[in-house]
Amino acid sequence: MYCDLHAHSTASDGTDAPADLPRLAKQAGLSAIALTDHDTTAGLPEFLDAAKRARIKAVPGIELSADPAIFHTTADDLTEQTPRIGTLHILGYFIQPDAPYLIEVQARLLQAREQRNPQMIERLNQLGMDIQYDEVTRAAGGNIVGRPHIGQVMMEKGYVKSIHEAFSRYLGGQGEAYVRKDRLSAEEAITAIHEANGLAVLAHPTQLGLSSPSQLEHAVARLKTLGLDGIETRHSDHTPRDTERFTRLANKLGLITTGGSDYHGSRKTLELGSQKVPFDVYENLRNAHHQRVGA
Ligand SMILES: [Zn+2]
Ligand SMILES: [Zn+2]
Numbered sequence: 047m048y049c050d051l052h053a054h055s056t057a058s059d060g061t062d063a064p065a066d067l068p069r070l071a072k073q074a075g076l077s078a079i080a081l082t083d084h085d086t087t088a089g090l091p092e093f094l095d096a097a098k099r100a101r102i103k104a105v106p107g108i109e110l111s112a113d114p115a116i117f118h119t120t121a122d123d124l125t126e127q128t129p130r131i132g133t134l135h136i137l138g139y140f141i142q143p144d145a146p147y148l149i150e151v152q153a154r155l156l157q158a159r160e161q162r163n164p165q166m167i168e169r170l171n172q173l174g175m176d177i178q179y180d181e182v183t184r185a186a187g188g189n190i191v192g193r194p195h196i197g198q199v200m201m202e203k204g205y206v207k208s209i210h211e212a213f214s215r216y217l218g219g220q221g222e223a224y225v226r227k228d229r230l231s232a233e234e235a236i237t238a239i240h241e242a243n244g245l246a247v248l249a250h251p252t253q254l255g256l257s258s259p260s261q262l263e264h265a266v267a268r269l270k271t272l273g274l275d276g277i278e279t280r281h282s283d284h285t286p287r288d289t290e291r292f293t294r295l296a297n298k299l300g301l302i303t304t305g306g307s308d309y310h311g312s313r314k315t316l317e318l319g320s321q322k323v324p325f326d327v328y329e330n331l332r333n334a335h336h337q338r339v340g341a
Contacts, residue, residue, distance in 0.1 A: 050323060051078075051139070051304045054084065058192075060310045061311030064092040065096040071318055078325060086152055108138040109136070114254065115231075141243065143242075163179070166224065197209040197212030236274060248277050267299060276331075277304070280305025280322075307319065
């Protein structure tokens with residue numbers, strides 16, 4: 047028996063509706079699935095309903111983007127000069143979707159994103175590309191507008207040959223039109239998840255971009271002091287060796303382990319369930335959650 051504890055829907059940047067994921071998971075032979083959309087719980091009610099009908103265990107989740115400058119604990123400490131490492135994503139599991147602080151955090155992130163996209167489009171305009179914001183919102187089709195939608199319009203208009211090129215040349219962290227996000231601090235992300243009665247798990251640690259094992263251990267230990275509950279050890283980006291060393295680190299620091307494919311539907315080539323995460327990973331997570339809420 048297997049589970050997949052990392053999947054996205056159309057509520058963020060996936061291509062499958064939240065209501066379709068439980069059925070697809072079942073078809074992929076899974077016994078449990080988590081929906082972990084970027085910075086939103088909007089898909090969870092539909093997802094949970096559909097999971098009941100499909101008779102599959104479902105975990106209401108979220109994936110919060112946090113500022114990787116984790117040695118600064120409040121947003122006020124952060125400046126543009128703060129050295130940053132790679133990407134810091136914190137997964138929240140068994141969250142209560144309507145928890146007030148989590149709602150507040152989502153509203154703040156949405157507002158920041160709404161300002162950021164027009165800024166990136168303006169930079170593309172300055173680079174001579176004729177792209178309008180309403181074209182991008184149309185490409186998003188009612189979902190939260192993100193860089194993939196800008197990339198899609200760029201591709202449709204022939205400015206780039208692929209979404210990959212759009213990111214590597216223009217929209218990615220090193221790209222010419224990139225605008226940095228206003229982000230949550232790691233502490234805010236973990237607190238938001240805990241206040242929603244959830245468990246906070248470090249997603250795909252390789253994306254932190256820390257090459258040395260001691261740096262990684264230091265960073266994860268720091269996150270643990272902020273309340274981190276676990277590490278995602280199995281992920282489509284991880285080699286078997288990565289999974290092994292992250293598991294060792296989790297054991298050393300007394301953290302739980304999770305795993306998932308990071309499925310996005312047809313936008314990326316990863317298959318639901320491709321990480322072959324054993325079902326007991328789901329059970330351990332559920333038990334840890336029961337312990338946390340005292341159930
Ligand atoms: Zn992520
Ligand atoms: Zn993800």
